[in-house]
Amino acid sequence: MNSVLSPRPDTRYLVLDSALTLFTERGYFSTSVHDIGRAAGVSIGSIYHHFGDKEGIADALFSQLSGRMEALIGEIRRRHDSAHDQARELVARLFELTESEPRAMEFMLYAKHREFLPGQGPVCSSRPFELMREMVSQGMTRGEIRPMDTMIASTCLFGGPLRMITGRLDGVITQPLPDCLEAVWDCAWRAVATTTP
Amino acid sequence: MNSVLSPRPDTRYLVLDSALTLFTERGYFSTSVHDIGRAAGVSIGSIYHHFGDKEGIADALFSQLSGRMEALIGEIRRRHDSAHDQARELVARLFELTESEPRAMEFMLYAKHREFLPGQGPVCSSRPFELMREMVSQGMTRGEIRPMDTMIASTCLFGGPLRMITGRLDGVITQPLPDCLEAVWDCAWRAVATTTP
DNA sequence: GTCTATATCATGATAGAC
DNA sequence: GTCTATCATGATATAGAC
Numbered sequence: 001m002n003s004v005l006s007p008r009p010d011t012r013y014l015v016l017d018s019a020l021t022l023f024t025e026r027g028y029f030s031t032s033v034h035d036i037g038r039a040a041g042v043s044i045g046s047i048y049h050h051f052g053d054k055e056g057i058a059d060a061l062f063s064q065l066s067g068r069m070e071a072l073i074g075e076i077r078r079r080h081d082s083a084h085d086q087a088r089e090l091v092a093r094l095f096e097l098t099e100s101e102p103r104a105m106e107f108m109l110y111a112k113h114r115e116f117l118p119g120q121g122p123v124c125s126s127r128p129f130e131l132m133r134e135m136v137s138q139g140m141t142r143g144e145i146r147p148m149d150t151m152i153a154s155t156c157l158f159g160g161p162l163r164m165i166t167g168r169l170d171g172v173i174t175q176p177l178p179d180c181l182e183a184v185w186d187c188a189w190r191a192v193a194t195t196t197p
Numbered sequence: 198m199n200s201v202l203s204p205r206p207d208t209r210y211l212v213l214d215s216a217l218t219l220f221t222e223r224g225y226f227s228t229s230v231h232d233i234g235r236a237a238g239v240s241i242g243s244i245y246h247h248f249g250d251k252e253g254i255a256d257a258l259f260s261q262l263s264g265r266m267e268a269l270i271g272e273i274r275r276r277h278d279s280a281h282d283q284a285r286e287l288v289a290r291l292f293e294l295t296e297s298e299p300r301a302m303e304f305m306l307y308a309k310h311r312e313f314l315p316g317q318g319p320v321c322s323s324r325p326f327e328l329m330r331e332m333v334s335q336g337m338t339r340g341e342i343r344p345m346d347t348m349i350a351s352t353c354l355f356g357g358p359l360r361m362i363t364g365r366l367d368g369v370i371t372q373p374l375p376d377c378l379e380a381v382w383d384c385a386w387r388a389v390a391t392t393t394p
Numbered sequence: 395g396t397c398t399a400t401a402t403c404a405t406g407a408t409a410g411a412c
Numbered sequence: 413g414t415c416t417a418t419c420a421t422g423a424t425a426t427a428g429a430c
Contacts, residue, residue, distance in 0.1 A: 011413080011414085026312075027309065027311075027312035027313075029226035029227075029312070030226075030312065032404075032405055032406080033405080033406065033407085034404090034405075034406090042414085043414060043415050043416075044406095044407090044415090044416090045408090045409095045413090045414060045415055045416075046413065046414050046415075048406090048407065048408080049413065049414075050413090053406075053407075054405095054406065054407090110309075111309070112224070112307075112308075112309055114224075114367075115223075115224035115226070115227065116224075122367035122368070122369055124363075124364055124367060124369045125367075125369050148380050148384075149372075149377065149380065151364070151369075151370060152361070152377055152380050152381060152384070153384075155357055155360045155361050155364060155370075155381075156357035156361075156381060156384035156385065156388075157357075158360075159356035159357035159358070159359065159360035159361070160352055160353035160354075160356035160357065160388060161356070162356065162360060163352045163355075163356035163359060163360065164349070164352050164353075164356070166321075167321055167348070167352060170311075170319035170321055170322075171319070172319055172321045172322050172348075173348060173352075175346075180346065180349055183345050183346065183349050184349055184352075184353060187345075187349070187350075187353035187354075187388040187389055188353065188388065190387050190388050191353075191357060191384040191385065191387050191388040192384055208395080208396085229422080229423060229424085230423080230424070230425085231422090231423080231424095239396085240396060240397050240398075241397090241398090241424095241425090242395090242396060242397055242398075242426090242427095243395065243396050243397075245424090245425065245426080246395065246396075247395090250424075250425075251423095251424070251425090
């Protein structure tokens, strides 16, 4: 965070890190590029050199976080066979991430990107969400999940857990999410499962 | 919309109606008070006279819509006995409202109010959401809903339906919501119900 | 209560030295 | 690649006549 400690800090990283904090704390529109520069200890000229314009900052942030999510889901899908295990592991990991990196989670799935990233479609149409629907789709062909529209199944399976996350980020839910993973997952799976345990 | 048709249009109504459209189409921060005035056919001076400042417009909008939601839930709770019937009716009505008044729904449960209404807490802590939790709580004491934390039960019951609504508002879901009410409600209720039908 | 005209100021973005 | 200084625009909000 300071050039005294680290002689050659990566400007791009510094900027993105500060931007994430400010965007989630005050919102994109209440954050000026000057604010970001001040928080990152980087001049406004450098920022425009690296990102082109303000939207470029949000864009880079979205790409990076989206990539991480995608990688996470890919890893989970390789490690588990059943849709049940895959989805459960995903919810568990998202709950952990909500506690350890609340700002990253907030920016990814609780920001209204359409308002400041006209290029990007809605989050739900981004690659990570596509992968989640694939997960559900396979579970349906395997017979783990009742036959129904894939979009509906996916939304109903992950809807509860995702709203737990936004509730937690809002401070409406006070308990750390991993503490209620079992209860929430139980509800989520019952919603779509073929057999009740 | 025009003073030719109606000789004495209510300025407040005109402004709020235009503001709702613009806020949901472009977002709060990309809408200027001038824009609202132009769309409503009202001068900027009048707007400031009635609402004090820009935030006052959003505030009035939120109060009014929140009041309508509250009334809707109250009516539903009076008309049905069981939590099952109450919650199902609520989801049905919200699905209908999403089709008939998408902007109202979008402003109520898909806008990040914290970013432009610092006074208001998060939506989930507003009165309508409180009433929904009461609904669930009663269902639990009646034995309709499995015993668990009320917040978790409420989030898991309504999480799927609410995300269907945001998905529909985003255009990710193309089917009118009332068409998939049964499938969605089936999932939602299974998530928390004591007995599976 | 409604209007026009205006004050004030912050922001996104650029220029150009180093 | 980084910096400072500056521009240009457009926004919120106000003043004051009617």
